[in-house]
Amino acid sequence: MDDIVRTRIRDSFSAQSMMTTLGAQLDSIAAGEIVITAPILPGVRQQQGFGHAGLTFSIGDSAAGYAALTTLPIENEVVTAEIKINLLAPAQGDRLRATGRVVKPGRRLIVVSAEVHALKDGNATLIAILQGTMVPVSI
Template identity: 65%
Template sequence: MEARIRESFARQGLMRNVAAEVASVAEGAVEIRAPITTQVSQQQGFAHAGLTFALGDSAAGYAALTLLPDGQEVVTAEMKINLLAPAIGTHLIARGRVVKPGRRLIVVVAEVFAVQDGAEKQVALMQGTMVPVGAQAGG
């Protein structure tokens, strides 16, 4: 399962471009980390909300994928985000988990934290729905 998640993640151009990495994989839960750099900041120097959303969406999606058999992928049907605080720090951590698995819909949540001086501060809370789909040729 972990190898499949990491292989799929490695094919994501956006995650590569923001230097994100899969930190941990467990059944129904995935953690992704990415550095906060000037390339992903907004005008006030915080991590851009787009990065926060992308990391949370990916962590939640991969958490859903851990529960599916080989030959299936997931796509996001909807995702809500509450931005709770400015994302100030050295890197972001997104922790996604499955709330309710299903054959057609998988309800997920993600929490995103900014890390500064070793301390985590929650910057976003997300909830969404993933839809299982067949794997696409060419990744």
């Protein structure tokens, strides 16, 4: 993976107003794998004080999508065709970490997954698993 791909992903991530609103940051870029973290801010909590599933889903979807993008030529972008989430535990902690991975790359469909962990006091708890399909599109 070259610096052009890394720069492209960083620039694209920076342009996402949703990620900015959530305070999310791009922590790691590797071929077929992206890590995004976000704080569990007061404005993204659900009624019981846990991080909202919407936060979990948003960073999981973005991590999986950017992982797919690492496998594509520079003239392509990617959009989510479908993605499902299994919520495994409450999002208790200070931050969430989403690790998106490519399961099966392709020219027309890319199967992806993401794991989301809640980080608290140096411990990471798996709180969600996502699996989906990304579709390459020409820009």
